[in-house]
Amino acid sequence: MQDDIGTLLRSFLNTTLRRQTQRRIRDFGGYEIGKRRKPEVIDAIAADAADFLCTSLDIKANGRPATREGVAFAIAQALRNVSDELAYRLTWRDDQAWRDVCESVAVFLEGCLAFDRKPYDGSLTARSDYNGWKSWEMIISGERPRGKWRHAWKEKPGDDFIGFDGETCMGRIFKIDLTGSDERWYWLMAADGSPRLGWPAAGYEASARSAACRVERIYFALVAGEGRVVSG
Structure with missing residues (x-):
């Protein structure tokens, strides 16, 4: 079992890689095994993933802060190691294939970079009555999710979910022991780069x-x- 930061890295990779457009996934995987793949799309996927990881984690290379370009380069190298067969399986929305790719990329990154939780600087949530939210923004007891939520990792049922509105990924929730609390669920928005309009991206x-x-x-x-x- 991975430690907390390893689990967090894999969860973040799963979030950022799976939120890529269907066109990018098809270009990466091809239309048949090893056929019509477009390797040039890898750099765009890696850049998106690096932006997400560098925003969410403290990343170092040889003991010094890693640049986004350096992280993107490492992710791109890891993605180029993905076999034609595994890449093609991603186009089927094969959950096991996504887990295998995320694990492969995570292991590669852990071999050349060091990851840690980024110290919280208050930038994701505003000063408030509770947990970054004003009293009128609290989730009420009778409120229920409207979207479709499914397990992100079948081998860890019950503590990691991705939510969809139709075919659109809304975000991710997962429970992880970062604070010693067994009842703290973290959430991440599957942002597409559009303005946040004052809303936090995680909490x-x-x-x-x-x-x-x-x-x-x-x-x-x-x-x-x-x-x-x-x-x-």
């Missing part, structure tokens, strides 16, 4: 239900173009 809640509802609240607000209002 935590006390339960899986609350975390899923939080992701959905932010997702549907962004879809509607509604910014966060924190005054009052």
